[in-house]
Amino acid sequence: MVTMSAIKSPLGFMKFIIISLLVSIVVLSYFGNExxxxxxGLQDYLGVGTAGGFSIIIPILLFTYIFDGSIFVLESLVSIAGAGLFLTVGFITLSSYSHPEYGAPAGKALAGLxxxxxAVFGLNLALTICTMRK
Incomplete structure (x- = not known):
């Protein structure tokens, strides 16, 4: 059964924030260098794999909420992996573009995103754990 109340929940709202951040990362990575x-940065394959993989997984989780599915344990694991991977990719990208030779503002923006x-995945994990305890 389709339910739109899941979109109005905090977890549904977090999915929209994460999806918009992922779209920004993918677009900036693809068109960001003029x-x-x-x-x-130096570990480009990790960034591409992380951004591409989570751009597929997160909309699937949102559709699961819309169709009234309950997958809190899976979402917790995805949030842990997402927080770890995106923080790692962000810090590697930031350290790669802080070098004087590669110091591009767009690269620093990509690292910031x-x-x-x-961080948003970490917040999503906290919301998921609070929802599971209810």
Whole structure:
């Protein structure tokens, strides 16, 4: 059964925030270098894999909430992995673009978006745990 009340819940709202951050990361990574590809720093494959993978997983979790599914344990594990991976990618990207040779403002913005996404995943984990305890 389709229920739109899940979208109005804090967890549903968090999915929209995460999806918008993920779209921003993917678009900035693809077009951020004056129309060219902006790399995630020295570990680019980790950033591309993390951004691409979570851009697929998070909308699926949102659709599960819309169709009245209860997958709090899976969401907790996804939030732990997302927080860890995005914080790691953000700090690697930030350290790569803080070098004088590679110091691009767009690279620092990409790092900031990744770190923010990791923090939002941490907040999502806290909300999920609070919801599971009810």
């Amino acid at each position: 129309g060219g590809r902006l790399y995630f 990744c770190i923010t996404t990791g």
